[in-house]
Amino acid sequence: MTDVSEEKVVDVHAHLLPRSAIAAAESRTDWFGSRIETDALGRPEIVTGDYRVSMGGPANWESIEERIARMDTLGVDRQMISLNPILFRYYLDPGDAIECSKAVNDEIAGIVADHPDRFAGFGTLPMQTPNAAVEELQRVMSTAGMVGVSVGTHVGGLNWDEPELFPVLEAAEQSQALVFVHPAASRLKEALPRYHMRNFIANPTETTIAIGSLIFGGVLDRLPGLRLLFAHGGGYACWAYARFDHGYQVRAEAREHIARLPSDYLSSMWYDSLVHGYGNLRRLIDVVGVDRVVLGTDFPADMGQPDPVAWIEKSDLSESEQRAVLGENAEVLLGKDPG
Amino acid sequence: MDEMRVDVHVLSLSPLMHWYELDPNTGVPMAKEANDDLAEMVASHPDRFAGLAFLALQDPAAAIEELERCIHDLGFLGMMVGSHVDGLDWDSEELFPVLAAARDLGALVFIHPAHGRANAFLTRYHLRNLIGNPFETTVAIASLIFGGVLDRLPDLDICFAHGGGYACLGADRLDRGSQVRAEAKGTSSLPSDYLRRLYFDTLVFSHRGLSNLIEVVGVDRVVLGSDYPADMGEPRPVDFIESHPDLTDDQRRLILGRTMERLLAARTGTPA
Numbered sequence: 001m002t003d004v005s006e007e008k009v010v011d012v013h014a015h016l017l018p019r020s021a022i023a024a025a026e027s028r029t030d031w032f033g034s035r036i037e038t039d040a041l042g043r044p045e046i047v048t049g050d051y052r053v054s055m056g057g058p059a060n061w062e063s064i065e066e067r068i069a070r071m072d073t074l075g076v077d078r079q080m081i082s083l084n085p086i087l088f089r090y091y092l093d094p095g096d097a098i099e100c101s102k103a104v105n106d107e108i109a110g111i112v113a114d115h116p117d118r119f120a121g122f123g124t125l126p127m128q129t130p131n132a133a134v135e136e137l138q139r140v141m142s143t144a145g146m147v148g149v150s151v152g153t154h155v156g157g158l159n160w161d162e163p164e165l166f167p168v169l170e171a172a173e174q175s176q177a178l179v180f181v182h183p184a185a186s187r188l189k190e191a192l193p194r195y196h197m198r199n200f201i202a203n204p205t206e207t208t209i210a211i212g213s214l215i216f217g218g219v220l221d222r223l224p225g226l227r228l229l230f231a232h233g234g235g236y237a238c239w240a241y242a243r244f245d246h247g248y249q250v251r252a253e254a255r256e257h258i259a260r261l262p263s264d265y266l267s268s269m270w271y272d273s274l275v276h277g278y279g280n281l282r283r284l285i286d287v288v289g290v291d292r293v294v295l296g297t298d299f300p301a302d303m304g305q306p307d308p309v310a311w312i313e314k315s316d317l318s319e320s321e322q323r324a325v326l327g328e329n330a331e332v333l334l335g336k337d338p339g
Numbered sequence: 340m341d342e343m344r345v346d347v348h349v350l351s352l353s354p355l356m357h358w359y360e361l362d363p364n365t366g367v368p369m370a371k372e373a374n375d376d377l378a379e380m381v382a383s384h385p386d387r388f389a390g391l392a393f394l395a396l397q398d399p400a401a402a403i404e405e406l407e408r409c410i411h412d413l414g415f416l417g418m419m420v421g422s423h424v425d426g427l428d429w430d431s432e433e434l435f436p437v438l439a440a441a442r443d444l445g446a447l448v449f450i451h452p453a454h455g456r457a458n459a460f461l462t463r464y465h466l467r468n469l470i471g472n473p474f475e476t477t478v479a480i481a482s483l484i485f486g487g488v489l490d491r492l493p494d495l496d497i498c499f500a501h502g503g504g505y506a507c508l509g510a511d512r513l514d515r516g517s518q519v520r521a522e523a524k525g526t527s528s529l530p531s532d533y534l535r536r537l538y539f540d541t542l543v544f545s546h547r548g549l550s551n552l553i554e555v556v557g558v559d560r561v562v563l564g565s566d567y568p569a570d571m572g573e574p575r576p577v578d579f580i581e582s583h584p585d586l587t588d589d590q591r592r593l594i595l596g597r598t599m600e601r602l603l604a605a606r607t608g609t610p611a
C-alpha cells in the first residue's frame with residue numbers, strides 16, 4: 001500500500017500579489033492604474049477609480065519565504081503561481097498592459113528560478129492587444145519554470161470564442177502552454193451587489209460561460225492540442241452540461257460550429273478541486289474523469305481551501321484517486337512523469 | 340397530454356410575457372386578463388388543469404390584490420413569478436409583502452427565469468437560455484436565503500424551475516462563503532440546509548443530474564416539470580422518470596405526482 005502523503009502534492013491554483021504592488025502600497029504610489037491599500041481586516045484592497053475590491057486574506061502581503069513556510073505546514077510541495085486575477089489589467093492602454101505583464105512575469109519567473117523545486121509559474125498577458133499577448137506568451141514559454149499563462153474568463157467583455165482572441169489560444173497550443181482560465185472582473189457584479197454573490201455565483205457563472213463559449217464556438221475542435229485548466233472545478237459546467245446537450249439537440253444556433261455533443265468535450269480539459277464539498281468533488285470526477293481533476297486551493301484567499309491535503313485525504317476518493325488529484329495529474333501538466 | 344401520459348398540467352403564462360417593465364396602468368389589467376383566460380381554461384377541464392397566477396409585480400399592492408382574487412375567486416393553486424422583477428431580486432423589501440401574502444393565502448410560489456441579466460454577453464449558441472436561465476434561478480435562491488426571506492417565511496412553499504438552476508451544485512460555495520464573509524452571515528442555518536425546504540422540478544435533462552438533485556434536496560422535494568411546449572423542455576417527461584435506473588417505484592410515484600397532489604390537496608382541502 002502506498003502512503004498518499006509520500007507523493008508530491010501540487011497546488012495548481014495559488015495567487016500572487018507582486019512585490020511591485022506591495023512596494024507601491026508602501027510608497028502610496030499607483031500600481032498600473034490602481035492604488036493598493038489595506039482594508040479593515042488587514043487584506044490588500046485594490047482601488048481602481050471608485051471601485052474597491054479586497055483580496056481574500058492578509059497572507060497576500062507575505063514574503064516568498066513565509067509562503068514556503070505555509071506550504072510546508074499545509075503539506076503542499078509545489079504551487080503553480082499566478083497573478084491574482086483582481087490585478088488582470090485588460091482595460092489599460094496596451095502599452096501599460098504590456099509593461100505590467102512583463103514586470104509581473106519577470107517577477108514570477110524569478111521566484112520560480114529561486115525555488116525551482118517549490119514553484120512553477122503562469123504568466124499574465126496583455127489580452128487587450130492579442131498580437132502583443134502572443135509575443136509575451138512566447139517569451140513566457142521560453143523561460144525556465146514557466147508552464148503556461150493565466151487568463152480571465154472573458155477579456156473586456158469578449159468571450160473566448162471571439163475570433164480576435166483565437167491567435168492567443170493558437171499560440172498557446174503551439175508552445176504547449178497550459179492556459180489557466182480564472183474568473184475576474186465579472187460582468188455580473190452590478191446585478192449581484194449583496195452577500196458577496198459577485199463572487200459566490202458570478203465567478204462560477206463566468207467560468208461556465210467560458211467553457212460554453214469554447215465548446216459551442218468550435219475552438220476546441222480547431223485546437224485539439226490546447227491544454228485548458230479551469231478554476232473552481234469549472235464553475236457549474238459539470239452540472240450544466242446536460243442542458244448544453246439538450247440545447248445542442250434542439251437549437252440550430254448551438255450546432256453552428258460543432259458536430260458532437262457539448263458534454264463530449266469536458267473530459268479533454270482540466271479542472272481544479274476547489275468545489276467546497278465532497279458530493280461535488282465526486283460529481284466532478286464522475287463527469288470529467290479522475291485524470292482531469294487537480295488540486296487547487298486559491299491560496300491565500302478566504303474563498304479557498306484552507307487545509308487541502310487533509311480535505312482530499314478525508315474524502316471518499318480511493319487512494320489512487322487521491323494520488324491523481326493531489327499531484328500525479330499535475331505532474332503530467334508540468335510535463336513530467338509521475339513518481 | 341394523453342399521449343405524454345400526463346394527467347394534470349399546472350399552467351402558467353409563458354415567462355417571456357412576464358412584462359414587469361410595463362407601466363402598472365397597462366401591466367395590472369394585463370395580469371387580470373391573462374388570469375381570466377387561464378381560469379377559463381382550467382374551468383373547461385378542471386380535472387386536467389390547475390392554474391398559477393401571473394402578477395404585475397411592478398405594482399406590489401396591486402399584485403397582492405390580484406393574488407387574492409386568483410386564489411379566492413379563480414381557485415388557483417398559487418403564482419408563477421420571474422426569478423427577478425425588472426432587476427429587483429427576491430430579497431427586496433418591496434417584494435416581501437407579496438411573498439408574505441402568498442404565505443397567508445397558502446399560495447404555492449413557482450419561480451421561473453426570464454429576462455436574463457447576462458443576455459447582453461450571451462448572444463450566441465442559445466447561451467442566454469442554456470446558461471443565463473439557470474444563473475438567474477441560482478441568484479433567486481441565494482437571494483431568498485441570504486436575504487433572510489426563508490427565515491421570515493418558513494411556511495412558504497416555493498418551487499423552482501429547471502431543478503433550481505445551479506443552486507444545488509453551487510450550495511457548497513455558498514456555505515463556504517457564509518463561513519468566511521461577513522456580508523453573507525446572518526442566516527439561521529447553513530445556506531445548503533434551506534434547499535431541503537424548497538421544491539424543484541425535474542427539468543435537468545439527464546438521469547445523473549436528477550440523481551444529483553435528489554441527493555442534495557431529497558426525493559420528496561422533486562416534482563415533475565416538462566416546460567411544455569418549449570423546445571428546451573422534456574418531450575417525454577414520464578418516460579424520463581420511469582426509465583431512471585436507480586429510482587424505486589415509490590420514488591417515481593412521489594416525483595410523478597404524489598408530492599404535487601399533496602401540495603394541491605393542502606390547498607383545496609380535498610384528499611390526495
